[in-house]
């Protein structure tokens with residue numbers, strides 16, 4: 001495909017085919033539920049282990065189930081009669097979480113193992129697994145001016161300890177379910193997804209949400225100071241949620257990508273210091289920066305090489321970071337003041 005001709009999505013789906021989305025009480029799963037609902041799909045089953053009142057988004061007309069998918073029976077129930085399955089359920093968070101809670105991250109292998117087998121037994125047409133840029137060899141990510149990572153850079157393997165290895169294992173499992181059992185599996189390696197309706201407080205949040213919250217808080221409390229994890233030079237690329245859900249739809253409905261991991265990420269590289277400057281600009285404030293070199297910082301640099309996705313679709317995630325961050329900041333600010341006023345901040349649209 002050429003860059004200016006985006007390949008149309010060809011779904012082999014009827015409007016009332018059952019779509020099952022797990023981890024749907026969380027950020028990306030919840031956003032995908034809404035996306036398919038808005039496209040007119042009438043049978044969507046959303047599954048998460050959190051109690052319903054804690055789901056980030058609830059979409060009207062959707063069947064919501066609270067199940068712990070680390071149990072095989074729960075997975076069997078979750079995928080009953082499903083035509084397509086999108087698995088986002090995982091115990092995860094930003095660097096603060098995945099460096100500290102490796103056991104929780106690795107226990108997601110229970111979810112991935114049981115979900116694949118249940119989907120296979122149920123005869124689903126297409127199965128999506130949410131992988132991560134954390135599968136990439138960490139030795140290639142030791143410089144902030146990093147070379148962007150292409151799909152083949154996951155091997156020889158030296159993934160992020162815990163979380164990254166678990167994702168790599170699950171990718172291989174997906175590949176073998178296709179090779180040996182002919183279930184069509186798809187997997188995208190997400191690069192730092194952000195946007196409204198994501199985690200913004202509590203320890204699992206990622207850098208864009210954490211920095212927005214800190215800027216909002218510093219303004220509100222009048223401290224005019226911000227604590228930055230690391231030395232501010234770490235670089236990442238950040239993917240806006242709308243690009244992410246569109247990319248998932250494209251990937252799952254493209255047979256060239258069966259059992260083939262693909263980057264789903266922006267290629268706009270941003271340092272943490274730049275991120276703070278953008279959030280300050282959006283908030284209309286200038287803060288005194290303090291750095292915590294002992295805080296979790298992850299690899300020095302990571303970016304997405306989008307050669308493959310552009311070749312397949314003539315498309316790549318392209319929301320400018322400043323535009324996505326402006327929307328994210330506005331949403332977090334609204335959540336922050338709602339919470340301060342004693343209101344519930346988990347959105348309930350039912």
Ligand code: NAD
Pocket residue numbers: 022023024025026027028029047048049050067068069070087088089090091092093111130131132133189190191192193194199206
């Ligand atoms: P999230 O934490 O907002 O959502 C994950 C959801 O899974 C949560 O609501 C959680 O309650 C649920 N869950 C956990 N264990 C479960 C279980 N045993 N049974 C049922 N539900 C369970 O995370 P997210 O940002 O929406 O990420 C979704 C997926 O994408 C995850 O697999 C994550 O590893 C992957 N991913 C996300 C990013 C990112 O930047 N957000 C980057 C790379 C990969």
